[in-house]
Amino acid sequence: MRKEGEGYCGLCGLRRICFPGRVAAGGSSSPRQLRIRRARVARGTALYRIGERIESFYMVRSGCIKEIDVATGGPDAIVNFCVPGELLIVQGARGARSQTTSIAVEASYICAVPWRIFHQVCAAAPEIAGEFIELVTKAGASTRELLAMIRGKGALERVAGFLLNLRARLQLRAPGQREFRLGMSRDDIAGYLGLRSETVSRSFSELARRELVVVRAKRVQILDPQELRRVYTGQE
């Protein structure tokens, strides 16, 4: 992780869906006061590892970061993929030790806000704290969603759910985009969904055969979202 100095949220295309960006845009506190640090994380390297003290919270600016529950689930138990505009899982409101390891699945840029600075901003603007608590409880809901996506579902349903979920999140940043890019490998997707990479591959092929999606390497296009949703819910 290499420091890149401080940035100005006013120029950032993610401002509207980014929590630090909204803070910066929202009132008295300028981006400079927030002291957002930007950094590059090379493909395959860790932003932080399990057990490390977390002094900041992080947002993904570009690329994709995977969060791994190494302790309870082993080295390929991926709990979340974070795409641009999203916060990494928050595990406390100041320097707590991380319970996950976060690794870039492709070259990524992140923004970091030190807790110390954040608490200063909160003191000046109390409504920020409430908004932040919202975000944290939503993070808990995302784990429940993943649970629902894999428990009692077949491989095709899981992969359909994964694609729909990822598309919805990427479309927050780029609405109306027909095609999107999978930053992560088939092995990563398999680890996330509790499958094998071969099964993920076969599921992609099957969905393509049914003309619901087009998959070429890492590029994915969803042709029929409604039908894909019916596959996900098992009403095919």
Added chain:
Amino acid sequence: MRKEGEGYCGLCGLRRICFPGRVAAGGSSSPRQLRIRRARVARGTALYRIGERIESFYMVRSGCIKEIDVATGGPDAIVNFCVPGELLIVQGARGARSQTTSIAVEASYICAVPWRIFHQVCAAAPEIAGEFIELVTKAGASTRELLAMIRGKGALERVAGFLLNLRARLQLRAPGQREFRLGMSRDDIAGYLGLRSETVSRSFSELARRELVVVRAKRVQILDPQELRRVYTGQE
């Protein structure tokens, strides 16, 4: 749910592992000030349903309550079994709408603390709030544990993990107890673990054949916890 008046934590055997109980025992605030309400929940009836406003937080006093993620996972997607001494999943610090439905799997007694009262106590004793945030973040961890227990694991491993987890939690209340009771049906266990009740049954039988457990109806005895743990982790 039938009101049973207010109770006195001083007489309660769960005081040491119960959060309201610790609050009551811990200092200036007496049980009476906490205004803990006790209530009976009959087998199969709901403590609250999805979408209802939650004005209190709840602890299980006896019996067992299942929490169901009806919205994302369907009617048998059980997210948690709450046993005596445990808090039901907390979904906000004051009257938020519930995202789960909570149903008693056997006749149960619960204690309820209204948020309004709790916030008054917090104002008088700030360390209580910090302890409570701990509890809430741990609740998030329990979903991650369940995820780890089912993702990429076979039926025997899941059932072994379930028994070990439940035993550990019940032993907080009754240490050294060799035998414990499963309040929930095989169908409930299956819904929790993402299996079918027949498979749960077969797994119990297989674990019994290996002389790791004794299962007779709802009574379970764990003969060899170490070996059971090795089954769970897949090192058999």
Added chain:
DNA sequence: CGGTTCCTTGACACAGGTCAATGATTGTGG
């Protein structure tokens, strides 16, 4: 352009879902 990694596809075996029948346990009313 060559080497490495990643992806796709096939063949096969086995775990677990499904359907069905029997047996045990619990609860209820006479």
Added chain:
DNA sequence: CCACAATCATTGACCTGTGTCAAGGAACCG
């Protein structure tokens, strides 16, 4: 308190889906 009914648990047979092993092909990187 017993008997009956209803629910719940267990077991078997069968079949589908996914993991496993293996090989070939495509994409990516230096």
